[in-house]
Amino acid sequence: MDNPVGEQVKSGLLPTPGLASGAMTAKAVRPSRRLGWISLRISWYVVLTVFSVVLALPFFWLVSTSLKARGTEFLVPPQWIPQPIEWDNYRIALFESGLPFTTFLVNTVLITTFNLIGSLVVGSLVGFGFARLRFPGRQTLFLCVLSTMMLPGVVTLIPSYLLFKTFGWVNTWLPLIVPTYFGGGAFNVFLFRQYFLTIPRDLDEAARMDGASTWQIYGRIALPLAGPVLATVAIFSFLDNWNNFLGALIYLNSLDKMTLAVGLQAFQGVRQSDWNLMMAAATIMVIPVMALFLFTQRYFMRGIVMTGMGGR
C-alpha cells in the first residue's frame, strides 16, 4: 500500500523494453509467429495513426477557425487552412469583444496564483503532518481526507453557497480562495503525504537528536527534498483553478470579478455567431495550459500516475 511513490514514478513512464524483447522471442520461435508479429506491429501503427488523427483534428479545427477572416468560417466545404490568415481575431477577442477580456485574464491569473501558493504551503504542511508525525487519531483523520477526495462536490454546493452568502462573500474571490488555505485540497494533501512517506525516517531522527524542531525538519529537510511533488501539485492546482467553472459561475456575478471560464461563457452571449472570435477566445484560454504542459510534461504524467497508483 505505502509503496514508495518515487519508485513508481521512476519506473512509471520510462519506456519499457516490453514489446521489443517480445520481438526477439518471436523471432526465435517460428516463421508464422514472426508473420503474426509483423501484422500486429502494422495494426499497431494503424491504431496509433487513427487515434492521432481523430484526437488532433478537433484541435486543428479550433486553431484553424480562430484564424479565419470574418465570414470565411462559414464556407462549405470548409477551408482547412484559412485564406487569408487573420491574426487580428486575437486582438479583437482580447480588446474589442465588448467584454473586459483582459480583466478576466488578470483575474484568473490572480486567483490561480493565490490558490497555487495556498495549496503548496498548506498542502505540504498537512501532508507532512500525516506522513512524518505520530499522533493519536492519525489514521482515522487520514481516512477522512481520502473520503473527501471521493466526495461528489455537488453535495456541499448549496450549503457552501449559503455559508459564503452569510459571510457576505458572494461576488468576491474569497469563496474561491479561502478554502484552499484551510487544507490545501484533499488530493494535494494525499500527494504530499505519499511523497513524504518515501523520505527515510532516519533523517528526521538524526535531526531531532541534534535538537531540531518539527518546523525545522519540515522547512530544512522535508521541503527541500519535495521538489517533484511540489511541481506536480503546482501544476494540478493551476489546472483546477484555470478551469474552475461551477465555482466561478455561482460566486462571481459582476464582469469585473469574473474569470476566463465564466467570461468565456459571457463571450458566447455577446459574440454568438462570430465563431472565429469565439475560437480565438477559447484558444487564448487554452494556450497557457498547453505551454505549461509542454514545459512540465514529466511532472504532469507523474501526477496522474500517482493518482492512479494511489488507488491501488
Next chain:
Amino acid sequence: MIRSAPTGLSAAPKRRSALLRQEAIDGYLCILPWVVGFVIFTAGPMLASGYLAFTQYDIAFAPKFIGLANFQQLLFGDPLFWLSLYNTAYFTFLFVPLHLLFALIAALALNLRVRGISVYRLIFYIPSITPTVASAFLWMWIFNPDYGLANAVLGIAGLPPQKWLFSETLAKPSFIILSLWGLGSAMIIFLAGLQAVPESLHEAAAIDGAGVLGRFWHVTLPMLTPVIFFNLVIGIIGSFQIFTTAFIATQGGPDNATLFYVLYLYNQGFQFLHMGYASALAWVLFLIILGFTFVQVQVSNRWVYYEGGTDG
C-alpha cells in the same frame, strides 16, 4: 531491580514521552488547517445540506421543516428528476465503458518503443487538459448543423448531415463523443499500469508458448485489473456529475434531452432558488454514487487481481 535503576535511565523514558507528546502536538498543529477546513467547508455543509433536504427554503424566508415532502415530490411528482436521472445514467453507462476501452487501446498502442512515440503521447493526452469551457465551445462549433466539422466529415463519407446537439436522439451520443475526446488521463494511468507489469511474467508466458494475444489475456489484463477498477470508479463518479459542457452547449435542450442531473440540480437551486429541494437532489445523487462505489468495491474482489494478497 527497578528501584535500583540508575537515575540516568529513568530520566530517558520521561524525556522520550515528552518528545512524543511534543510530536503529537506538532502533528495536530500541522493538520490543524485541514481539520478546520474539513469542519467548516465539508462536514458542516454536508450536515447542513442533510438538514436542508427536509426543508422548504428559498433564501428570502427561513428554512421551513417539511419532513419527507421533498423526497416524496422528487420520487413521485417530478418527471424531470427521473428524466435527468435517465439522461445521466444513459450517458454514464455508455460513456464509461467506451472511455475505458478506448483509453486502454490507446495505452496499449503507446506502450511500444518506437521512434516518435512521445509525439503520439502528446497528441493523445492534450485534449484531456483542454479547459472544459474551451472544449465546450469547440465542440459546439464542430457539431454546428450547418457549418460544423462533424457534418463535413460525414459528407466526405457520403453520409447525410445530422443536427447533433440539436437533435433529441443524437444529443446524448454527441456528449459521449465529445467526452471521449478527453480519454488522455485514463490512458496515462493505463500506460503506467502496463509498464508496471513485470517483464519476467511476459517472458515466462512466452517460454510456455503463449502468443501475443495469449500473453495479453493471461498476463497483461489480470495485472491491469486494479488500474481498470480505479478508472472505472473514478469514471463513474465523474460522469454522474457532468455539468459544465451541458450548461454551456445545450442548457439541457433540446426538449430536456441533455438535462443531466447536476444541471437540473443547478436549475432548481440557483435558478428557482429551491434550496431545500436542490439539497434533497444533492443527497440523492450522493447516495447513488455512494451505492455504486460500494457495489463496485464489493464486486471487485471477484475480478480485480491484487499482487501479493487481497488486502486491497
